[in-house]
Amino acid sequence: MLGEVEVAGGDEDWKTALRQTAFSAYQAFMRHPWACSLHSATPEISEARMLWMEGVLRTLREAGFSPNMTHHAYHALDSHITGYTLWLVSLPFDSREELLDMAERFIPQIPDRYPYVIEHAQEHLEDPDPNEPSEFEFGLDLILEGLERRLDSD
Secondary structure (H helix, E strand, O other), rough: OHHHHHOOOOOOOHHHHHHHHHHHHHHHHHHOOOHHHHHHHHOOHHHHHHHHHHHHHHHHHHHOOOHHHHHHHHHHHHHHHHHHHHHHHHHOOOOOHHHHHHHHHHHHOOOOOOOOHHHHHHHHOOOOOOOOHHHHHHHHHHHHHHHHHHHHOO
């Protein structure tokens, strides 16, 4: 599965390169939902895994991050990719329609004293705005923007 993932590097700036490789890994895990938990549970040294890690680490170091910040940045990226994907593939539905059905059944059961939970559940019923990032992209962008602020402050 990791052989399908785009390795960071090339002519892009560091944020673009990391965004592309993270999104590529996320998409590959989504194509192979079984692979994410196996990837997390198996500290196997494979050529594909080493290439991906090296690409991310090299991109961070060449952008100017210290070895320590590179360590933290790598784990923030990897845990977002793996954690978000594990959460998504473990949901008890396979389609947006199933999610909508579940939300419609769930919302009336929420006590009124939890207005923000109700509001959040109702957001799931809204059609996604094609101009907004997905939840995965939103989290990834937060990580990359935070890393950029750290790099600029050093």
